[in-house]
Amino acid sequence: MTPRRLYGLVRWYLRELTGETAYERYLERHRRAHPGAPALPRREFERQRTDRGDEHPGARCC
Amino acid sequence: MTTPGSTRTRPNWRSVLIWTAVSIAGAVAWGVIALVRGEEVSAFWLVVAALGSYAIGYRFYARFIARRVLKVDDTRATPAERLDDGVDYQPTDRRVLLGHHFAAIAGAGPLVGPVLAAQMGYLPGTMWIIIGVIFAGAVQDMVVLFISMRRNGKSLGQLARDEIGPIGGAAALIGVFSIMIIILAVLSLVVVNALAASPWGTFSIAMTIPIALLMGFYLRTIRPGRVIETSLIGVALLVLAIVAGGWVQASAWADAFTLTPQTLVFCLVVYGFVAAVLPVWMLLAPRDYLSTFMKIGTIALLAVGVLITAPVLQTEAVTDFATSGLGPVFAGKLFPFVFITIACGALSGFHALIASGTTPKMIQKESQVRMIGYGAMLMESFVAVMALIAACVLDPGLYYAMNAPAGVLGTTVESASTAVANLGFTISPQDLQAAADAVGEESLVARTGGAPTLAVGMSEILSSVFGGDGLKAFWYHFAIMFEALFILTTVDAGTRVGRFMLQDTLGNVWKPLGRVGWKPGLWATSAVVVCAWGYFLYAGVNDPLGGINQLFPLFGIANQLLAAIALTVATTVLVKSGRLKWAWVTAVPLAWTAVVTLTASWQKVFSDDPRIGFFAQRERYAQALDQGEVLAPAKDLDQMQTVVTNSTVDGVLAAFFASLVVVIILNAALVCWRAVRSAEPLPTTEAPYVESKLLVSAGHVPSTEDSVAEEDRP
Numbered sequence: 001m002t003p004r005r006l007y008g009l010v011r012w013y014l015r016e017l018t019g020e021t022a023y024e025r026y027l028e029r030h031r032r033a034h035p036g037a038p039a040l041p042r043r044e045f046e047r048q049r050t051d052r053g054d055e056h057p058g059a060r061c062c
Numbered sequence: 063m064t065t066p067g068s069t070r071t072r073p074n075w076r077s078v079l080i081w082t083a084v085s086i087a088g089a090v091a092w093g094v095i096a097l098v099r100g101e102e103v104s105a106f107w108l109v110v111a112a113l114g115s116y117a118i119g120y121r122f123y124a125r126f127i128a129r130r131v132l133k134v135d136d137t138r139a140t141p142a143e144r145l146d147d148g149v150d151y152q153p154t155d156r157r158v159l160l161g162h163h164f165a166a167i168a169g170a171g172p173l174v175g176p177v178l179a180a181q182m183g184y185l186p187g188t189m190w191i192i193i194g195v196i197f198a199g200a201v202q203d204m205v206v207l208f209i210s211m212r213r214n215g216k217s218l219g220q221l222a223r224d225e226i227g228p229i230g231g232a233a234a235l236i237g238v239f240s241i242m243i244i245i246l247a248v249l250s251l252v253v254v255n256a257l258a259a260s261p262w263g264t265f266s267i268a269m270t271i272p273i274a275l276l277m278g279f280y281l282r283t284i285r286p287g288r289v290i291e292t293s294l295i296g297v298a299l300l301v302l303a304i305v306a307g308g309w310v311q312a313s314a315w316a317d318a319f320t321l322t323p324q325t326l327v328f329c330l331v332v333y334g335f336v337a338a339v340l341p342v343w344m345l346l347a348p349r350d351y352l353s354t355f356m357k358i359g360t361i362a363l364l365a366v367g368v369l370i371t372a373p374v375l376q377t378e379a380v381t382d383f384a385t386s387g388l389g390p391v392f393a394g395k396l397f398p399f400v401f402i403t404i405a406c407g408a409l410s411g412f413h414a415l416i417a418s419g420t421t422p423k424m425i426q427k428e429s430q431v432r433m434i435g436y437g438a439m440l441m442e443s444f445v446a447v448m449a450l451i452a453a454c455v456l457d458p459g460l461y462y463a464m465n466a467p468a469g470v471l472g473t474t475v476e477s478a479s480t481a482v483a484n485l486g487f488t489i490s491p492q493d494l495q496a497a498a499d500a501v502g503e504e505s506l507v508a509r510t511g512g513a514p515t516l517a518v519g520m521s522e523i524l525s526s527v528f529g530g531d532g533l534k535a536f537w538y539h540f541a542i543m544f545e546a547l548f549i550l551t552t553v554d555a556g557t558r559v560g561r562f563m564l565q566d567t568l569g570n571v572w573k574p575l576g577r578v579g580w581k582p583g584l585w586a587t588s589a590v591v592v593c594a595w596g597y598f599l600y601a602g603v604n605d606p607l608g609g610i611n612q613l614f615p616l617f618g619i620a621n622q623l624l625a626a627i628a629l630t631v632a633t634t635v636l637v638k639s640g641r642l643k644w645a646w647v648t649a650v651p652l653a654w655t656a657v658v659t660l661t662a663s664w665q666k667v668f669s670d671d672p673r674i675g676f677f678a679q680r681e682r683y684a685q686a687l688d689q690g691e692v693l694a695p696a697k698d699l700d701q702m703q704t705v706v707t708n709s710t711v712d713g714v715l716a717a718f719f720a721s722l723v724v725v726i727i728l729n730a731a732l733v734c735w736r737a738v739r740s741a742e743p744l745p746t747t748e749a750p751y752v753e754s755k756l757l758v759s760a761g762h763v764p765s766t767e768d769s770v771a772e773e774d775r776p
Contacts, residue, residue: 016158018289018351029148046286052149053342055578057558058420060350060551061167061412 022049081121088114096185099379105451106372108184112192112447116440119196124436127201131636131644132208134428139754141214142424151215153756154424156433162424164438165354166416167203168361170249170548171406171621172442174512176450177519178614179403180461181391183380184454186400188447194401194408195443198651202625204435205632205648206414211422211431212748218418218628222726224747225634230729234627237722238415239563241620243591244715245412246556247598248617249549250334251609254326254599255511256542261319262307262502263539264326267546268319269303270352271333277348293351297359300352300547304539308502323603330553331596337550338557338588346554353551360544364448367523373455382486390466390485391510392611393673398662401655402618407446409655411624413439426758452519453512459489460497460506464515467608468508469695478507502535510610517541553595560591601708606696607679615666616712619719622659626652626723630730637734638744656727663720667713676713680706 001009015021023042030039040048091111095103128134145151154162179187210216216224219238223231257263277296285291310319321329337345383389384396392403406412417435425431453461462485463471463478471478475491482489498506501521506514521537529536562578564587569576575583602609629652636645669675672682683705686693696702737744 013157013161014290016155017161017354018293020287020289023287025152026148043286047282047343050282050343050347051341053347057555057562058166059412059415059559060548060555061169061171061406061410061416 019049081118084114084117088118095188095379102374103184103379104372104374105368105455108188108375108447108451109368111188112444115192115196116444119200120432120436120440123196124200124204124432127204127436127647128429128432131641131647132205132431134208134431136427136429137754138428139752139756140211140425140428141422141749142426143754143756144749144752145214145423150420151423153426156426156430156758159421159424159430160434160438161358163416163421163434164441165357166420167410167413167438168357168442168445169406169552170252170513170545171410171412172446173449173516173545174252175404175406175618176446177453177512177515178391178465178610179400180377180450180453181381181389181465182384182396182400183378184375184450185379186384186396187404187450190400190404191408191443191446191450194404195439198625198629198654199407199409199413199443200436200439201647201651202409202411202628202632203413203417203439204431206628207417207422207425207435208428208431209632209635210418211425211428214749215420215423216418218414218631221418221631221635222627225631225638226726226730226733230630230726230733233722233725233729234631235563235567237623237627237719237726239560240715240719241411241624242556242560242563243594244598244613244617244620246334246553246560246595247602248610248613249552250327250330250595250599251602251613252511252513253546253549254323254330254603255509255610256513256517256546257321257326258323259320259505260503260542261316262311262535263542263546264319264321265310265315266300266303266307266539266543267550269306270300270349270543270547270550271345273299273303274345274348274352277352278344281348282343289351292348293355296348296352297355300356300543301540304536304543307539308535311502324600327596327600327603330599331592333550334553334557334596335588335592337554338561338592339585346551346558349547349551349554353547356544356547360541361445361448363524364452364520365444367520367527368448368451371523371526373451373523373526375451375454376457377454377461378458387671387674390462390470390611392614393671394615394662394665398658398665399615399618401658402615402622402662404446405618405621405625407443407449409622409625409651410442411621411626411628414624414628426756427754449516452516452523454519455522456515456519457489459487460494460518461515462487463489463494464506464509464518465512466508467510467611467695469606469608471508473505473507475505475507500531500534501538503538510608512610513542513545516545557588557591557595560594561587564590601704601711604704605708606701606705607708612708612712615662616715616719619659619662619666619716622655622662623719623723626655626659627726629655630726634730634733634737638737639746639748640743642738652727656723659723660720663716666716667720676709676716680709680713683709 023045026045027039087110091107091114094107095111142151142153146153176187209221219231219235222234257267273296277292281292310316387393387395392399421434459482462482466481471481475494479489479491479494498504501518517538520541521534524537525531525534565576565578565583574580577583598613602613605612629648632648633645633652636648665674666676670678672679683693683702687702687706692698692702696705
């Protein structure tokens with residue numbers, strides 16, 4: 001594996017793990033479901049995504 | 063890793079050779095750690111035994127369970143595919159989901175338990191961690207994950223109600239809530255013990271709050287969604303905070319950060335309340351990113367350290383405390399107390415809550431429950447093995463000087479040295495002071511709770527690879543930070559989950575309380591949860607017999623009780639779905655954990671020995687109190703009264719936990735009996751079969767098209 005590919009793999013993994021790619025996925029989905037309709041800007045999307053945590057607490061283990 | 067698909071292939075010689083080699087390596091390693099006596103055993107053998115056993119367990123046993131017992135079916139659409147809403151349900155790459163799931167299950171538990179269990183020697187702990195995970199812990203996680211996945215991601219409480227009935231369901235709900243309280247109290251106690259009278263540690267942990275707030279605002283307003291960049295800034299600031307702690311300790315500010323345990327309890331309770339009522343974006347979300355990065359980074363670092371240094375184990379294989387039950391760290395014999403003390407890492411009921419929550423809603427293909435459920439638990443078990451190694455490479459004299467209760471050790475290095483000698487180990491006052499100086503602490507005497515011991519062990523290992531003796535103090539505080547960070551995240555998240563459960567239940571009685579958006583209700587229920595764990599934390603801190611000594615067994619019993627509930631649900635589902643002949647897969651671990659939990663609770667409630675039985679202890683101190691006597695380690699009548707109160711509460715709780723287990727198991731047995739007797743199979747609770755259209759590549763090419771090939775949607 002070349003260092004470049006390794007870097008690509010690590011970057012892909014971290015972006016997926018931290019949810020950085022959530023917005024891209026949302027845009028993709030939105031484009032398919034409502035073609036032509038304006039999508040949420042990233043700021044608004046991330047806000048809504050994080051604020052869901054207030055109403056859906058997830059447990060962290062001991 | 064094996065190729066997916068259920069067609070049986072002819073044995074291939076390369077694979078046979080590799081698995082034979084793995085088995086031989088594992089067997090040799092087990093032979094060395096189990097049989098070699100009177101010689102130095104390297105920690106390297108523990109690592110080989112663990113990895114070899116995990117590989118075999120994963121390759122053969124987990125595959126057997128997936129194919130034969132659960133009958134995973136990759137042509138069946140998972141809830142992530144069927145219900146894909148882009149929010150809760152979404153198909154997620156299995157490697158990414160493994161990371162999510164591991165980050166959610168791994169916490170301070172597997173780091174603390176093995177450290178305490180090291181008082182019985184390295185062998186019992188190692189055996190239980192490795193054998194326990196392969197046959198019990200990882201099986202529980204995988205089976206619960208599968209069951210919940212087949213039912214659209216139902217929670218453990220709902221599963222218990224649907225599969226066992228309303229009584230079992232209610233008992234499970236009460237169990238989960240009370241366990242949460244005990245877990246939060248014990249984990250907070252670990253933090254208090256690690257930070258008391260340590261300005262360095264207290265300063266660096268306190269700094270995590272402004273760092274998290276800063277990250278929260280940065281993510282919210284300046285760079286929305288840029289989590290990696292924000293986390294890197296956070297981690298850099300965190301390391302700076304650890305270094306700065308050393309400067310603070312040497313400065314005039316040191317006094318301001320030298321806090322008594324009682325003050326720390328107050329701070330933690332206030333923190334817990336505030337953190338739980340603030341919106342998640344401010345504190346919890348950034349904290350979670352930080353602790354995930356620290357968790358994965360530190361564990362990797364420790365693994366590298368152990369492999370490079372291959373330290374020699376200083377502890378005996380099995381100590382006398384294993385048979386006498388007189389150990390100072392926690393009382394009681396090897397059976398059942400090692401199995402109670404090491405909960406997370408071998409079998410942890412808490413994982414069933416995670417495996418029946420978010421994860422099942424994100425699985426792409428059914429066969430992935432093996433990698434995500436079983437695999438993540440093997441990883442957690444490996445963390446526990448490393449924690450055990452870190453504790454066992456310490457000189458036993460130092461270990462006992464740090465882990466026996468303060469009431470036994472006194473407060474000075476001289477008194478501790480004498481007390482350790484009475485236990486049959488040696489450490490000179492000078493050596494004890496030198497050990498404290500090396501890690502930049504005032505004193506290491508009676509720093510119970512496991513975290514400081516693990517931190518000393520980690521600093522030994524890490525400093526011999528990175529930076530030498532000069533960096534010992536840094537690594538010690540790095541390790542403390544790493545543990546406290548997890549625990550504070552757990553305290554915050556756990557308080558929220560507890561509040562949510564309380565709101566949900568009380569909402570049935572009085573509607574407004576059930577509304578998650580109603581602020582007064584939110585504050586009131588948060589306050590109730592915080593006060594509940596705060597009470598046990600306060601009691602633990604003030605207990606002359608040592609809070610960890612008293613509370614840790616309750617924590618273990620509670621966690622294994624939850625495992626018993628999860629395994630009962632799993633067994634019931636297997637029996638009800640006509641798989642009686644495979645029910646032993648979960649029934650055997652269930653029987654084991656039931657025997658362990660009930661024996662331990664029985665002893666904690668009914669033992670005549672006041673060191674073990676809570677009521678015998680109460681009796682002894684109450685009688686002395688009536689005659690106005692003061693029994694050591696209590697110093698005055700107030701402390702005598704404290705012991706009486708605490709042992710009553712703890713005893714009642716132990717009895718309560720045990721009766722919950724009994725109720726659930728009896729109820730489940732009845733359901734199973736009906737299922738077996740019934741002429742027709744009971745109605746299934748699974749979501750109906752829908753054919754999967756999702757294509758999943760087994761390759762390692764990192765691209766989004768690769769991980770999910772979406773079908774057209776209307």
